[in-house]
Amino acid sequence: MFRRTVERISFVIGGALLGAIGLYEYEKLGPKLPAPLPTLKPPLTSIVPEFPWTGWRDTAINDLFERDAYITSYNRRLRHPNWVLEHLTEESLKRGEGVDRSKSRFLEDLDIPEKFRARLADYVKSGYDRGHMAPASDAKFSQVAMDQTFLLTNIAPQVGNGFNRDYWAHFEEFCRRLIYKEGFENVYVFTGPAYLPKKENDKWYVKYEMIGSIAVPTHFYKVILADRADKDDPKKRFYALGAFLMPNERISDTTPLQVYNVTLDSLERTTGLTFLNQDIVDKSVPLCSVEASKCIIVANPKHIKEELRTVLPEPLKDKSETKVNI
Amino acid sequence: MFRRTVERISFVIGGALLGAIGLYEYEKLGPKLPAPLPTLKPPLTSIVPEFPWTGWRDTAINDLFERDAYITSYNRRLRHPNWVLEHLTEESLKRGEGVDRSKSRFLEDLDIPEKFRARLADYVKSGYDRGHMAPASDAKFSQVAMDQTFLLTNIAPQVGNGFNRDYWAHFEEFCRRLIYKEGFENVYVFTGPAYLPKKENDKWYVKYEMIGSIAVPTHFYKVILADRADKDDPKKRFYALGAFLMPNERISDTTPLQVYNVTLDSLERTTGLTFLNQDIVDKSVPLCSVEASKCIIVANPKHIKEELRTVLPEPLKDKSETKVNI
Numbered sequence: 247m248f249r250r251t252v253e254r255i256s257f258v259i260g261g262a263l264l265g266a267i268g269l270y271e272y273e274k275l276g277p278k279l280p281a282p283l284p285t286l287k288p289p290l291t292s293i294v295p296e297f298p299w300t301g302w303r304d305t306a307i308n309d310l311f312e313r314d315a316y317i318t319s320y321n322r323r324l325r326h327p328n329w330v331l332e333h334l335t336e337e338s339l340k341r342g343e344g345v346d347r348s349k350s351r352f353l354e355d356l357d358i359p360e361k362f363r364a365r366l367a368d369y370v371k372s373g374y375d376r377g378h379m380a381p382a383s384d385a386k387f388s389q390v391a392m393d394q395t396f397l398l399t400n401i402a403p404q405v406g407n408g409f410n411r412d413y414w415a416h417f418e419e420f421c422r423r424l425i426y427k428e429g430f431e432n433v434y435v436f437t438g439p440a441y442l443p444k445k446e447n448d449k450w451y452v453k454y455e456m457i458g459s460i461a462v463p464t465h466f467y468k469v470i471l472a473d474r475a476d477k478d479d480p481k482k483r484f485y486a487l488g489a490f491l492m493p494n495e496r497i498s499d500t501t502p503l504q505v506y507n508v509t510l511d512s513l514e515r516t517t518g519l520t521f522l523n524q525d526i527v528d529k530s531v532p533l534c535s536v537e538a539s540k541c542i543i544v545a546n547p548k549h550i551k552e553e554l555r556t557v558l559p560e561p562l563k564d565k566s567e568t569k570v571n572i
Numbered sequence: 573m574f575r576r577t578v579e580r581i582s583f584v585i586g587g588a589l590l591g592a593i594g595l596y597e598y599e600k601l602g603p604k605l606p607a608p609l610p611t612l613k614p615p616l617t618s619i620v621p622e623f624p625w626t627g628w629r630d631t632a633i634n635d636l637f638e639r640d641a642y643i644t645s646y647n648r649r650l651r652h653p654n655w656v657l658e659h660l661t662e663e664s665l666k667r668g669e670g671v672d673r674s675k676s677r678f679l680e681d682l683d684i685p686e687k688f689r690a691r692l693a694d695y696v697k698s699g700y701d702r703g704h705m706a707p708a709s710d711a712k713f714s715q716v717a718m719d720q721t722f723l724l725t726n727i728a729p730q731v732g733n734g735f736n737r738d739y740w741a742h743f744e745e746f747c748r749r750l751i752y753k754e755g756f757e758n759v760y761v762f763t764g765p766a767y768l769p770k771k772e773n774d775k776w777y778v779k780y781e782m783i784g785s786i787a788v789p790t791h792f793y794k795v796i797l798a799d800r801a802d803k804d805d806p807k808k809r810f811y812a813l814g815a816f817l818m819p820n821e822r823i824s825d826t827t828p829l830q831v832y833n834v835t836l837d838s839l840e841r842t843t844g845l846t847f848l849n850q851d852i853v854d855k856s857v858p859l860c861s862v863e864a865s866k867c868i869i870v871a872n873p874k875h876i877k878e879e880l881r882t883v884l885p886e887p888l889k890d891k892s893e894t895k896v897n898i
Contacts (some may be wrong), residue, residue, distance in 0.1 A: 323844030451779055
């Protein structure tokens with residue numbers, strides 16, 4: 247009885263997926279095509295079928311792309327991803343022959359219509375790094391996969407020094423460490439931007455910069471689900487889950503990751519996203535409670551030095567400027 | 573040949589719509605249901621099919637609802653619509669028997685999961701009106717239709733005095749006037765919020781208030797497409813199109829609508845939405861160039877009086893306060 251229900255549901259889902267693919271393929275046909283309308287309730291049935299509308303798709307489109315190392319949902323208004331999903335395994339973290347980051351370069355994503363596309367020019371002289379959501383280092387298994395992580399549909403503006411190049415990079419390494427050091431077999435990571443309000447004169451405001459037409463997130467999140475065989479019962483799976491939300495600003499390397507640990511529920515409320523079935527959430531233990539994973543961003547001496555350096559006055563950058571001053 | 577192409581495309585669209593409906597119905601089954609995964613490219617195929625994921629739907633969900641007088645796409649992050657679409661005709665603007673606005677009341681939309689729902693409590697004492705996107709006055713044809721316009725999935729926070737109760741209300745009346753005065757047979761209106769940046773110290777920032785978990789838009793837009801039979805060739809249609817974007821703030825009743833006339837392209841770029849096929853856009857003449865429609869918000873003497881009143885100091889609201897002052 248239950249099996250039959252599951253079977254029926256599978257058909258519905260299969261149909262839905264076929265439909266979704268059809269919808270996606272149809273979208274690629276471009277906006278010039280007149281489309282007949284479905285039958286709507288009165289008085290909206292009164293819209294004539296010949297009317298060349300957008301075909302009643304939701305006009306608030308998220309562009310969903312499957313790449314070799316990630317899946318991304320791109321936000322056309324903010325011009326960066328809503329979320330990027332990865333699946334890390336021991337296999338996926340192996341370096342393929344000749345795969346080299348220096349061969350990759352940042353590229354605009356031509357799959358996005360021009361008017362909604364994040365542009366390389368928007369980032370130039372913006373003061374922000376082109377921050378990977380799915381890190382390039384997670385896609386060392388093939389050059390194609392790594393190149394794809396440099397598409398701007400996988401990128402959002404991040405503070406460089408002290409964040410993208412430091413704390414955030416360590417955080418990305420922390421995710422990989424769950425595989426190669428903590429014995430997890432699968433690590434699923436959702437990564438994306440968030441916008442949080444601040445209090446000002448007793449009211450709450452969200453404020454963020456725009457670089458060209460790209461929005462600069464106030465925060466970034468990761469939802470990490472890691473699993474491995476249960477030690478007590480190898481037929482069962484052991485799940486650990488953590489949600490982290492951190493400001494898009496310099497963070498000291500010595501800050502423990504726990505500081506940014508939030509509930510999945512509060513992260514979902516603030517981003518408007520639903521990451522996981524309640525079922526798997528209920529089964530999981532908090533990632534930071536798993537003794538081995540520790541949730542510590544191990545400070546690299548090089549970075550501590552860097553941190554010290556930035557407290558000192560900035561050295562003069564321009565030689566001509568130096569001359570003038572002399 | 574062309575007909576056959578159109579026929580084939582119709583099948584694709586039909587399939588896509590069935591799929592979309594299936595998807596929508598599936599979503600209503602709730603988040604507890606484990607769903608099998610579609611086959612993805614490596615290494616994402618490595619995600620086990622039994623894994624109780626969200627079923628690979630995009631987790632950035634817009635809730636799409638068809639009501640009797642409008643269709644809405646709800647934004648779970650901002651907790652107000654992305655857009656609301658209406659179709660006005662002479663028929664739809666007639667008042668049904670006994671339809672009365674005072675019978676309607678604002679309601680939370682229970683079709684939205686609790687954690688993403690706009691709440692009545694968020695609006696209380698916020699200082700903002702619960703602004704209709706599809707106006708109640710456009711749904712006088714039935715009480716059910718009017719009641720539905722009071723669901724919070726059709727509502728966004730608007731400045732009350734001088735905007736929602738004044739200029740914006742006249743603008744809504746302007747849309748109806750295209751039917752009952754300007755001879756258009758159909759008026760299609762997309763209405764929704766927008767977020768525009770302001771310059772500050774040479775950088776651009778978007779800043780908006782949050783009331784509870786609802787975002788307060790900096791601007792509101794309407795895209796208006798009106799059509800009627802062509803006077804020279806009754807077999808042809810005559811299309812007029814206008815896009816308007818105005819700040820969510822007090823606007824003088826005497827400000828001509830042309831001030832807020834923007835190109836559809838720029839509105840699409842800023843909202844991330846695609847409202848119409850290029851085909852219909854190319855066919856249309858600018859709404860404000862249609863002599864009869866004039867694009868003038870006719871100032872109502874009552875409102876001009878109101879405007880004068882608000883320049884005067886506010887009368888004391890609280891009696892107890894008055895006593896203290898005496």
